Amino acid sequence: MIKVLKDGYNGRMPETCCPSCFTILDAVTSLDGKNAPKTGDYTICIACANLMRFDENMQLVSASLMDIPVEHRLNFAQGVQAVKTMRGL
Numbered sequence: 001m002i003k004v005l006k007d008g009y010n011g012r013m014p015e016t017c018c019p020s021c022f023t024i025l026d027a028v029t030s031l032d033g034k035n036a037p038k039t040g041d042y043t044i045c046i047a048c049a050n051l052m053r054f055d056e057n058m059q060l061v062s063a064s065l066m067d068i069p070v071e072h073r074l075n076f077a078q079g080v081q082a083v084k085t086m087r088g089l
Helices: 070-087
Strands: 012-017 024-027 042-044 051-054 060-062
Touching: 042 070
Parallel strands: none
Antiparallel strands: 012 024, 042 051, 051 060
């Protein structure tokens, strides 16, 4: 069952692929679990731990930790490490 969050957002997004490992991705969650992604938001590939950003067409493009605002870098670095640990990368 898909949980519907505020404003009818259910975590699903149009299929796109990770620019690093080419895994097809069709869902995303926010840190607070309440908001749909928007242009400029960052995310982490669940398959390869690649850090990505949503471009103006809501497609995923690779990003680096230095692209992320300094106040959020630690959270993303920990997220990347968590995915790597979970996947044995």
